[in-house]
Amino acid sequence: MxxxxxxxxxxxxxxxxxxxxxxxxxxxxxxxxxxxxxxxxxxxxxxxxxxxxxxxxxxxxxxxxxxxxxxxxxxxxxxxxxxxxxxxxxxxxxxxxxxxxxxxxxxxxxxxxxxxxxxxxxxxxxAPLVLTAPLSAPADGAAFLAAARQAGDKWNYGSPGVGTVAHLGMEVLKSRAKLAPVHVPYPGNPQVITAMIGGQVQMALLPPGLAMAQVRGGKLRAIGVTSPGRSSVVPDVPSLSEAGVQNLQLExxxxxxxxxxxxxxxxxxxxxxxxxxxxxxxxxxxxxxxxxxxxxxxxxxxxxxxxxxxxxxxxxxxxxxxxxxx
The missing domain is CATH 3.40.190.150 (Bordetella uptake gene, domain 1)
Incomplete structure (x- = not known):
């Protein structure tokens, strides 16, 4: 043919x-x-x-x-x-x-x-960002945010650097959800992922492709996306608005x-x-x-x-x- x-x-x-x-x-x-x-x-x-x-x-x-x-x-x-x-x-x-x-x-x-x-x-x-956490974290978005709220500044979050959208977006999320994790910058997201798997950081906003590869591999948990509703890029992951975070739209x-x-x-x-x-x-x-x-x-x-x-x-x-x- x-x-x-x-x-x-x-x-x-x-x-x-x-x-x-x-x-x-x-x-x-x-x-x-x-x-x-x-x-x-x-x-x-x-x-x-x-x-x-x-x-x-x-x-x-x-x-x-x-x-x-x-x-x-x-x-x-x-x-x-x-x-x-x-x-x-x-x-x-x-x-x-x-x-x-x-x-x-x-x-x-x-x-x-x-x-x-x-x-x-x-x-x-x-793309939107995916709020990602270690496997030990609660799977439900509202429960995860409640745990983060209770942990206060005893939890850390990672980003690929100061001033990146992952960093600025987490600061917005902190203010909207009344969270207080401490920022730990890394050279890039691969290092953020390694730190999260190793327990050095408890959450991060990651690009969907990197986040979902780790989620499907059974290494991390996807909590929610930063789009107003569910994203066609990761339709199975709920929006953070479903966990009670209002007016959050980051790309x-x-x-x-x-x-x-x-x-x-x-x-x-x-x-x-x-x-x-x-x-x-x-x-x-x-x-x-x-x-x-x-x-x-x-x-x-x-x-x-x-x-x-x-x-x-x-x-x-x-x-x-x-x-x-x-």
């Missing part, structure tokens, strides 16, 4: 190539050597998995190798700084909310300013950004190709399997998201008096 290529995929690819061909001549000959995707989190983290998922199809589209380089630490800001400082026209970054919004607001001494030194390329995918995202020094023609080429890649049915399915919903916006769409979210996250920082290293 003759197999026919997916027509929608071919049409989308053709459209991306037409868009790229309409760009200035300098974009047509770029890149002329391997492209580097810097990830500010360790291997196995959600941004790392996303970067490795798009690397191969992006390499095929560009005709050059695409290399993923992990530069973990400071909630992804070490990697983001490396991208902001890059001047080789062949370095981009896969980043999370905080790296592109409140890095300078959180820490005025930060070595880069995302709003001035990074150029949006594409918002790839979004994480993965996006690609570039240094301001990258010519606009190259940014436009990358944006068009990335939108095509993440919207391909086979890639969309893999992203969903990782616990994400495809966004697939162009550079302007990501810029709008940054503009809308920055003041919201900044308000959480100011109201909770969150400082670097705290």
């Amino acid at each position: 003759t197999r026919h290529p997916n027509r929608r995929h071919l049409i989308a690819t053709a459209a991306a190539l037409v868009a790229a061909s309409a760009l200035p001549a300098q974009a047509a000959t770029w890149p002329n050597r391997p492209l580097k995707i810097v990830v500010g989190f360790p291997g196995g983290s959600s941004p790392d998995l996303m970067a490795r998922l798009i690397a191969e199809p992006l390499a095929q589209a560009l005709g050059q190798p695409v290399v993923v380089e992990n530069r973990p630490g400071a909630g992804g800001n070490i990697g983001a700084t490396a991208v902001a400082r890059a001047t080789d026209d062949h370095t981009i970054g896969l980043m999370i909310n905080g790296n592109l919004t409140i890095a300078k607001i959180l820490n005025p001494d930060a070595t880069y300013d995302p709003l001035k030194e990074l150029t949006p390329v594409s918002l790839l995918a979004t 994480i995202w993965n996006a690609v950004a570039a240094p301001n020094s990258l010519p606009k023609a190259h940014v436009a080429k990358l944006s068009a190709l990335l939108v095509d890649i993440v919207r391909r049915p086979e890639i969309r399915e893999k992203i969903l399997a990782q616990g994400w919903t495809v966004a697939g916006t162009n550079a302007e769409g990501l810029a709008r998201r940054i503009q809308a979210e920055t003041p919201v996250l900044a308000d959480v920082i100011r109201r909770n008096q969150i400082k670097p290293g705290g």
Whole structure:
């Protein structure tokens, strides 16, 4: 039997190539050597998995190798700084909310300013967070929150760094549910998971893909998601609103950004190709399997998201008096 290529995929690819061909001549000959995707989190983290998922199809589209380089630490800001400082026209970054919004607001001494030194390329995918706990924790959401309330500051919670949405979101949850666990930052979520399994932390807000892999493996317990209702990404996990937490809506995202020094023609080429890649049915399915919903916006769409979210996250920082290293 003759197999026919997916027509929608071919049409989308053709459209991306037409868009790229309409760009200035300098974009047509770029890149002329391997492209580097810097990830500010360790291997196995959600941004790392996303970067490795798009690397191969992006390499095929560009005709050059695409290399993923992990530069973990400071909630992804070490990697983001490396991208902001890059001047080789062949370095981009896969980043999370905080790296592109409140890095300078959180820490005025930060070595880069995302709003001035990074150029949006594409918002790839979004997801709610899953409140996750050790297996010893109560399975019922209301019972778990009651136990956390009683434990007060004897419990800890982990996050992949100060200023990440997992950190800021937990501070919001603490105020809404009258909790008092102490924040313990880690280089990335894999270390948070290890600490939770080992009993060093009693809860964390994790991306769905990472959380549910541990839940299905019988190592952790999913308490609830941070969406107003149940999420299609993890439909079997109740919303935290079902446990009595009101007005909680938190979302994480993965996006690609570039240094301001990258010519606009190259940014436009990358944006068009990335939108095509993440919207391909086979890639969309893999992203969903990782616990994400495809966004697939162009550079302007990501810029709008940054503009809308920055003041919201900044308000959480100011109201909770969150400082670097705290």
